[in-house]
Amino acid sequence: MERTKTVVKKGVVYGSMSFYQGKKADEHNSHKWACYVRGSDDEDISTYVKKVVFQLHPSFSNPTRSIEKPPFEIHETGWGEFEIVIQLHFYDPREKRLDIPHLLQLYPKQPGSSQSTKKPVVSEHYDEIIFTDPYPEFYQRLTAGEGTPPDTQLLESSFHQELKLHYSNHSDSTMLKMLEDAYSFIKQEANEMRDKLRKADLEIQNSRSELREEEKKAREG
Ligand code: V91
Secondary structure, eight states: OOSSSEEEEEEEEEEEEEEEEGGGGBBSSSEEEEEEEGGGGOOOOOGTTEEEEEEOOTTSOOEEEEESSSSSEEEEEEEEOOOEEEEEESTTTOOEEEEEEEEEOOOOOOOOOOOOOOOOOOEEEEEEEESSSSHHHHHHHHTTTTTTOOOOOHHHHHHHHHHHHHHHHTTHHHHHHHHHHHHHHHHHHHHHHHHHOOHHHHHHHHHHHHHHHHHHHHOOO
């Protein structure tokens, strides 16, 4: 299938967090640390990220750490600061993997500030991944979950509260039942609409690709 003529932008947050071990520290394990990558705004990146590989310093045992599902993070102990390469692998193998170098920070930057076992040293970065003209199947993964409906639990409960306010007094349980049935019917309809909308969106992407092809052919005569 043809590529879509679109760009999709995904925000990611990555970095490290480290705790000084204090009394528990020894020469080679003065710090506990974690390295991680996640979506910004609590977005689930596992819809389009197949796995994350963390490349550690070769002196660590099994320095290639492959994480196949969220949370995409690793935990270790050590003594020194070095560069970790965070590799993001995508569901579409035609998309090149993204290598993000991250400098593991264990020690506070402010000179003279003493290490606390309570305050973690955090080094965190925000970045945006731009996918240019992704293939339709991958485009769907990238855009899945967007335009999600508002919290239905919340809606449902507030709807229920509202109904009770108006109908509990005259205990019209029949009317209450009717309205609740109507509500679940509409909810069902909305879900089907959303599904149709998603499919139609993909159709548009495909039609655009075809149109571009036709225009190209016409130009080339
Ligand atoms: C740095 C390996 C715990 C050099 C100085 C490190 C490995 C390599 C590092 C580490 C560079 C693992 C070990 C013995 C036992 C400044 N660990 N390189 N366990 N940056 O922490 O830190 S640190 S080695």
